[in-house]
Amino acid sequence: MNKAMQQESAQERIAGLTEALMITLPDFDIHEIKRYRLSWKELSILNNMAHEYRRTSESHLSSFYFLQILAYVKAAKPDILLQNNFLPLTNYMYCHSLYTQKLYKDIISIPTYICTSIMNYNINALGTYLFFYSQALGEFSYTTEAIPAATYSCAINTLMELFKNASVLEKYLLDDFSIKLDY
Numbered sequence: 001m002n003k004a005m006q007q008e009s010a011q012e013r014i015a016g017l018t019e020a021l022m023i024t025l026p027d028f029d030i031h032e033i034k035r036y037r038l039s040w041k042e043l044s045i046l047n048n049m050a051h052e053y054r055r056t057s058e059s060h061l062s063s064f065y066f067l068q069i070l071a072y073v074k075a076a077k078p079d080i081l082l083q084n085n086f087l088p089l090t091n092y093m094y095c096h097s098l099y100t101q102k103l104y105k106d107i108i109s110i111p112t113y114i115c116t117s118i119m120n121y122n123i124n125a126l127g128t129y130l131f132f133y134s135q136a137l138g139e140f141s142y143t144t145e146a147i148p149a150a151t152y153s154c155a156i157n158t159l160m161e162l163f164k165n166a167s168v169l170e171k172y173l174l175d176d177f178s179i180k181l182d183y
Contacts, residue, residue, distance in 0.1 A: 010053070013052045014049055014052050014053065017049045017052070018049065020045055021045045024039070024042060030065060030068050033071065033072045034071065034072055034075045036072075038076070040082055043069065043086045044089075046065060046068075046069055047086060049065060050062050054096070059100065059101050062097040063097060063101065066093065066097060069090055070090065073090075083118060084118065084122075087118050088118055088119045088122035088129075091125065091129055092125040092126070092132075094110070094114075095132045095133060098110075098136075104135075105136075107133055107136035108133075108142070110133070124156075124160060126156060127152075127157050127160065128165075130149045130152050131153045134153055134169065135150075135169070138150075143177070143179055146177070147181065150170075150179065151181055154166040154183045158183075
């Protein structure tokens, strides 16, 4: 997987990730994901494939892959330790992918079908998820909801010493939506 992620283009990374997945699942079909018993590594590969698709001309496959992964989690009910290792990343990557595709309404609906409380187990993923979530809320003028999400994101990013992320979000919300954060 590491070798695949070092490739230059998204297509090359997807090809390398597909090759890595085929080592343990030679007949893998994303449409039949619920038939498999996936390991943490296989789910990580699928997460990365889905995330890379957002950078291609087939960006819709990113959403499709993430939805398939989430359907797998719902059906297979992996133990909490496995979920803690990959699901926070799935959630933030899915949100990032939707944001890249300008599917803001889909981002706003995420908390209705994803258990976002698992995000608390990966503070970086939570901060990034809230970064995109707050911006999507701003796109629909949901200021009351955007402010706490953005405030939490900025606070988390500041705590993690990702000061640039916090200042970018703060500036974006002020410039585009006239939302001033006070954190």
